[in-house]
Amino acid sequence: MRHLLDRRVVFFGGKGGVGKTTCSAAFALAASRTGRRVLLVSTDPAHSTSDIFERQIGPAECELRPGLWGQEIDEEREARRYLDEAKGRLSGLFNPNVLREAARQIELAGSMPGVTDVALFERMATIVLSRLDEFDLVVFDSAPTGHALRLLRMPELMASWVRALALRRHEALDAAAQMAQAPASPDDPVLRALEARAERLGRFQAALTRPGESAFVLVLVPERLPIEESARAVHRLEEIGVPLGGVVVNRVLPEAASDAFLRARKAQERVYLDEIERRLSAAPRILVPQLPRDVCGLDSLEEIGRYLLDGPVR
Amino acid sequence: MSWRDLAGRGRDILHGMALTGYRRQLRAEAIDLQDLFLLLCYMETLGLPNPATLYLLDVYPYFLQEFHLWHRRMGMDRSPLAGFGCC
Numbered sequence: 001m002r003h004l005l006d007r008r009v010v011f012f013g014g015k016g017g018v019g020k021t022t023c024s025a026a027f028a029l030a031a032s033r034t035g036r037r038v039l040l041v042s043t044d045p046a047h048s049t050s051d052i053f054e055r056q057i058g059p060a061e062c063e064l065r066p067g068l069w070g071q072e073i074d075e076e077r078e079a080r081r082y083l084d085e086a087k088g089r090l091s092g093l094f095n096p097n098v099l100r101e102a103a104r105q106i107e108l109a110g111s112m113p114g115v116t117d118v119a120l121f122e123r124m125a126t127i128v129l130s131r132l133d134e135f136d137l138v139v140f141d142s143a144p145t146g147h148a149l150r151l152l153r154m155p156e157l158m159a160s161w162v163r164a165l166a167l168r169r170h171e172a173l174d175a176a177a178q179m180a181q182a183p184a185s186p187d188d189p190v191l192r193a194l195e196a197r198a199e200r201l202g203r204f205q206a207a208l209t210r211p212g213e214s215a216f217v218l219v220l221v222p223e224r225l226p227i228e229e230s231a232r233a234v235h236r237l238e239e240i241g242v243p244l245g246g247v248v249v250n251r252v253l254p255e256a257a258s259d260a261f262l263r264a265r266k267a268q269e270r271v272y273l274d275e276i277e278r279r280l281s282a283a284p285r286i287l288v289p290q291l292p293r294d295v296c297g298l299d300s301l302e303e304i305g306r307y308l309l310d311g312p313v314r
Numbered sequence: 315m316s317w318r319d320l321a322g323r324g325r326d327i328l329h330g331m332a333l334t335g336y337r338r339q340l341r342a343e344a345i346d347l348q349d350l351f352l353l354l355c356y357m358e359t360l361g362l363p364n365p366a367t368l369y370l371l372d373v374y375p376y377f378l379q380e381f382h383l384w385h386r387r388m389g390m391d392r393s394p395l396a397g398f399g400c401c
Contacts, residue, residue, distance in 0.1 A: 086372040099375070101400065102374065105375075109367065109368055112368065118368040158369050161364070161365055165366065171351075175340070179340045179341050
């Protein structure tokens with residue numbers, strides 16, 4: 001996966017428990033060893049990144065070692081912050097009566113189920129659009145596949161809505177101006193806000209889909225259900241337009257097994273590895289072996305990192 | 315008054331009649347477009363999913379006034395939506 005080192009944004013995704021956090025941390029660490037400035041962002045509510053690096057990371061960027069920064073985004077906290085920011089942008093623009101009503105509406109909207117997704121999405125957009133001046137590479141340790149793909153589809157979905165709204169607003173303003181026989185005012189605050197949002201969404205989407213700049217790495221283990229989910233994810237990624245950068249096959253058993261039980265497992269695994277080769281042929285497949293011990297701390301992460309960058313590719 | 319003046323007056327009257335109808339149409343169209351825009355923004359309150367609702371939280375206060383005019387125009391003295399008190 002050396003070719004991914006020169007991308008600017010790399011997402012790691014996969015079914016729960018296949019080793020996304022380990023692989024993204026190992027990749028980020030390996031990238032930082034090549035002299036790049038790397039930010040590792042965890043959006044997984046489980047926040048195992050702190051556990052892997054054996055230190056508390058938290059919501060602010062913190063330096064884990066020279067060249068590597070970590071950050072754990074908490075969706076509840078982001079939702080709160082998103083609502084507060086929305087309220088903050090209004091103060092000074094309206095009279096107190098309208099403000100009180102608007103704050104009430106925002107709180108009401110904030111109790112809707114989608115608000116954590118929107119807040120998380122906004123945060124990712126801010127990181128991708130503003131932190132790449134500071135970092136060479138941003139690695140996202142995503143939530144499980146379905147959720148991650150939904151977030152990545154959001155810019156496209158929202159942009160088409162916001163653009164349609166802007167268009168309608170434009171028509172309504174034009175018609176009102178025609179009636180008043182006056183030129184349409186160019187600074188309608190609603191239209192301005194809509195156009196600014198559409199522009200931001202467009203830039204985020206472009207950053208996610210530009211070939212050579214972004215990549216999604218699918219992590220799986222050689223078992224039935226992760227293979228099915230990964231195969232679906234490949235199609236979804238194609239639809240969304242985010243380039244598939246690689247497929248990491250994690251926890252592959254060693255070839256030389258003395259024990260009968262392990263030999264039987266290995267025989268079954270070969271069938272799955274063949275299936276992976278056949279069905280997930282859209283990107284290079286990197287095999288990472290099952291290690292004798294748990295992955296914890298920098299040494300074992302570096303070992304995984306070496307496999308990710310230079311390990312066997314099937 | 316000469317014939318010429320009279321003809322001028324007649325032309326003005328016809329012109330005004332045509333224009334009134336035209337203006338009424340324009341006005342109706344302008345209002346329809348405005349309502350369509352409001353509907354698109356407030357779909358969520360009618361139970362229709364709108365992915366952008368949560369993304370445009372800080373745009374909504376601008377609509378309070380327009381929303382108020384709308385429900386008055388529709389013959390409702392008070393806001394018809396629970397949790398939406400523009401008046």
